[in-house]
Amino acid sequence: xxxxxxxxxxxxxxxxxxxxxxxxxxxxxxxxxxxxxxxxxxxxxxxxxxxxxxxxxxxxxxxxxxxxxxxxxxxxxxxxxxxxxxxxxxxxxxxxxxxxxxxxxxxxxxxxxxxxxxxxxxxxxxxxxxxxxxxxxxxxxxxxxxxxxxxxxxxxxxxxxxxxxxxxxxxxxxxxxxxxxxxxxxxxxxxxxxxxxxxxxxxxxxxxxxxxxxxxxxxxxxxxxxxxxxxxxxxxxxxxxxxxxxxxxxxxxxxxxxxxxxxxxxxxxxxxxxxxxxxxxxxxxxxxxxxxxxxxxxxxxxxxxxxxxxxxxxxxxxxxxxxxxxxxxxxxxxxxxxxxxxxxxxxxxxxxxxxxxxxxxxxxxxxxxxxxxxxxxxxxxxxxxxxx
Amino acid sequence: xxxxxxxxxxxxxxxxxxxxxxxxxxxxxxxxxxxxxxxxxxxxxxxxxxxxxxxxxxxxxxxxxxxxxxxxxxxxxxxxxxxxxxxxxxxxxxxxxxxxxxxxxxxxxxxxxxxxxxxxxxxxxxxxxxxxxxxxxxxxxxxxxxxxxxxxxxxxxxxxxxxxxxxxxxxxxxxxxxxxxxxxxxxxxxxxxxxxxxxxxxxxxxxxxxxxxxxxxxxxxxxxxxxxxxxxxxxxxxxxxxxxxxxxxxxxxxxxxxxxxxxxxxxxxxxxxxxxxxxxxxxxxxxxxxxxxxxxxxxxxxxxxxxxxxxxxxxxxxxxxxxxxxxxxxxxxxxxxxxxxxxxxxxxxxxxxxxxxxxxxxxxxxxxxxxxxxxxxxxxxxxxxxxx
Numbered sequence: 027x028x029x030x031x032x033x034x035x036x037x038x039x040x041x042x043x044x045x046x047x048x049x050x051x052x053x054x055x056x057x058x059x060x061x062x063x064x065x066x067x068x069x070x071x072x073x074x075x076x077x078x079x080x081x082x083x084x085x086x087x088x089x090x091x092x093x094x095x096x097x098x099x100x101x102x103x104x105x106x107x108x109x110x111x112x113x114x115x116x117x118x119x120x121x122x123x124x125x126x127x128x129x130x131x132x133x134x135x136x137x138x139x140x141x142x143x144x145x146x147x148x149x150x151x152x153x154x155x156x157x158x159x160x161x162x163x164x165x166x167x168x169x170x171x172x173x174x175x176x177x178x179x180x181x182x183x184x185x186x187x188x189x190x191x192x193x194x195x196x197x198x199x200x201x202x203x204x205x206x207x208x209x210x211x212x213x214x215x216x217x218x219x220x221x222x223x224x225x226x227x228x229x230x231x232x233x234x235x236x237x238x239x240x241x242x243x244x245x246x247x248x249x250x251x252x253x254x255x256x257x258x259x260x261x262x263x264x265x266x267x268x269x270x271x272x273x274x275x276x277x278x279x280x281x282x283x284x285x286x287x288x289x290x291x292x293x294x295x296x297x298x299x300x301x302x303x304x305x306x307x308x309x310x311x312x313x314x315x316x317x318x319x320x321x322x323x324x325x326x327x328x329x330x331x332x333x334x335x336x337x338x339x340x341x342x343x344x345x346x347x348x349x350x351x352x353x354x355x356x357x358x359x360x361x362x363x364x365x366x367x368x369x370x371x372x373x374x375x376x377x378x379x380x381x382x383x384x385x386x387x388x389x390x391x392x393x394x395x396x397x398x399x400x401x402x403x404x405x406x407x408x409x410x411x412x413x414x
Numbered sequence: 415x416x417x418x419x420x421x422x423x424x425x426x427x428x429x430x431x432x433x434x435x436x437x438x439x440x441x442x443x444x445x446x447x448x449x450x451x452x453x454x455x456x457x458x459x460x461x462x463x464x465x466x467x468x469x470x471x472x473x474x475x476x477x478x479x480x481x482x483x484x485x486x487x488x489x490x491x492x493x494x495x496x497x498x499x500x501x502x503x504x505x506x507x508x509x510x511x512x513x514x515x516x517x518x519x520x521x522x523x524x525x526x527x528x529x530x531x532x533x534x535x536x537x538x539x540x541x542x543x544x545x546x547x548x549x550x551x552x553x554x555x556x557x558x559x560x561x562x563x564x565x566x567x568x569x570x571x572x573x574x575x576x577x578x579x580x581x582x583x584x585x586x587x588x589x590x591x592x593x594x595x596x597x598x599x600x601x602x603x604x605x606x607x608x609x610x611x612x613x614x615x616x617x618x619x620x621x622x623x624x625x626x627x628x629x630x631x632x633x634x635x636x637x638x639x640x641x642x643x644x645x646x647x648x649x650x651x652x653x654x655x656x657x658x659x660x661x662x663x664x665x666x667x668x669x670x671x672x673x674x675x676x677x678x679x680x681x682x683x684x685x686x687x688x689x690x691x692x693x694x695x696x697x698x699x700x701x702x703x704x705x706x707x708x709x710x711x712x713x714x715x716x717x718x719x720x721x722x723x724x725x726x727x728x729x730x731x732x733x734x735x736x737x738x739x740x741x742x743x744x745x746x747x748x749x750x751x752x753x754x755x756x757x758x759x760x761x762x763x764x765x766x767x768x769x770x771x772x773x774x775x776x777x778x779x780x781x782x783x784x785x786x787x788x789x790x791x792x793x794x795x796x797x798x799x800x801x802x
């Protein structure tokens with residue numbers, strides 16, 4: 027599924043970074059990290075030396091991993107006593123992704139590679155992953171087409187008075203039939219999500235999820251996403267879903283409504299569209315992540331909506347776009363304090379949204395690729411509010 | 415949702431264990447751990463001293479967490495500089511769940527609580543969580559009823575020639591409409607799952623998931639669960655799903671078939687039923703986890719099916735039952751080397767299954783509670799193969 031040339035290019039870029047940083051090799055055990063370089067998401071260890079041949083040690087399933095992996099040197103995961111011989115060269119400093127590795131795992135691998143120093147390469151890993159190849163962009167365009175097809179069907183199954191959970195069930199049913207792999211991978215600690223099918227006041231409630239809209243959810247144990255409340259007329263219905271196809275996801279949001287929406291909501295929606303247009307125009311290599319956020323927040327403030335931008339007043343999320351790809355929370359993050367330049371091929375879900383207490387939530391979300399000519403929209407579908 | 419008395423009892427049991435171990439307090443930040451004690455799954459820190467009043471510091475969303483949490487002392491997450499004053503007593507040894515805490519998080523909290531020793535309380539936490547109160551058992555019975563209702567509908571949507579993914583979509587659609595919260599929490603590193611709707615040869619393939627049956631999946635990026643292949647006649651169709659309702663899950667598997675099944679499959683199924691019956695009879699306080707596994711494996715061996723028990727020959731899973739509750743991989747684990755006694759109120763998905771290469775996979779799964787009279791079946795539904 028991942029062509030050998032893709033894997034080679036990814037490994038080569040990583041090796042260059044390892045050498046630049048004086049790191050002797052990288053040890054990957056987090057499944058999606060291993061997948062990115064090998065094309066196989068089995069239970070495995072991937073060793074990528076700063077120079078030379080990677081080694082893919084597969085714990086389970088070896089037979090399946092052998093078929094999937096494009097690495098040349100694939101072996102069954104050896105007994106611990108064989109590790110000293112296997113890694114006997116001049117290896118002193120080993121890079122690991124400490125953003126995701128639990129302490130128990132860390133200690134296990136520290137023992138296995140005893141005497142070596144472990145250093146955090148989470149940022150390098152996330153930065154490399156953020157830039158998509160033409161192969162990856164094509165996969166994301168395919169995901170975009172599939173997701174748009176489901177959004178196009180929404181008017182056929184959205185019924186007045188239906189419960190949010192029924193709307194979610196209908197939407198997810200079609201996602202799944204279109205080949206959605208189901209599991210929206212997120213990297214950050216404690217992040218969980220189902221998508222959003224939320225309406226009116228239920229879209230306003232703040233919550234644990236690090237996003238502008240959270241949803242009331244079905245219980246305090248799962249306090250996000252759709253609830254079992256019925257959808258009313260004259261309120262914005264927010265449908266915000268990601269789709270995963272061959273590992274790659276895109277993310278989008280559209281607003282639907284039965285009846286009419288308050289003029290304040292329609293005005294806020296127009297501001298969201300304006301912010302999206304400005305950002306899309308500026309998704310070019312060299313633009314700074316933080317600056318794009320500041321400009322977006324500035325446009326919201328100019329419209330007098332600074333307290334409503336990206337969440338419930340006082341509990342707002344501090345970003346306007348998040349990288350997507352193999353994970354829903356990749357780099358770049360268009361947010362304060364991220365003083366990094368955009369790179370061509372990075373892919374970002376741009377989601378200017380507003381919460382107007384008492385009226386509901388409104389906004390837009392599309393996934394774009396950064397290009398020399400501004401953002402390429404990977405979720406090509408009309409932005410307008412759909413009145414039913 | 416979690417009654418105050420439940421929370422008090424859980425905290426009190428933990429405090430006793432902390433005192434027994436000479437630990438001064440427990441620091442929880444993993445969402446499901448915090449939920450278990452507080453009734454709130456927000457982004458928060460929960461401090462439970464070995465004696466005295468717990469402190470619930472909520473990062474996001476404070477307003478929502480305040481409504482949900484049954485802890486007396488709830489505060490917004492303070493700035494780092496206030497931590498020394500907040501935890502100024504004689505606190506030397508702090509318990510944390512290192513099975514799930516990523517190294518970056520660990521280092522952040524080590525700094526916040528500087529000078530203190532962190533010790534691993536993963537096992538204590540898992541053991542306490544494994545014993546369900548009457549309140550929890552009632553929640554699991556409710557989940558069981560909902561899951562059985564969906565299984566009962568399967569004959570209405572199972573059609574010859576349909577794709578596995580279409581079967582999954584139909585099943586998940588009904589799960590969701592019944593109130594399924596969607597996200598099957600798993601604790602172990604790198605574990606991901608969607609449920610299984612797999613048939614024939616696709617149920618045989620080994621894979622990364624630590625279970626007997628994995629499924630071919632939709633791509634190498636998600637190599638588990640349903641594929642896009644059509645379901646044939648005269649092969650076992652395995653439907654294996656969990657449901658989550660108010661945080662609590664149960665897990666079950668049933669076999670369906672169009673046409674007939676090979677006598678070897680029917681015979682293996684009878685052995686699975688026999689193993690289940692023996693285990694159910696022996697789910698009593700005091701029985702050893704390991705011994706129950708050994709006995710089950712022995713029954714499989716007596717039937718000449720030792721190489722087919724719990725997976726593809728040579729890539730078999732080494733357990734026959736796993737705890738369920740707030741997570742799909744709780745204690746107890748009926749597996750070799752676990753020399754612990756069962757306790758009343760523990761809840762276990764018992765899943766004797768066989769893979770017969772060339773014929774498919776077959777078996778049974780039900781969720782039971784451990785009682786003085788043997789296992790109480792929480793997924794009350796006929797075990798038989800359903801021929802369509």
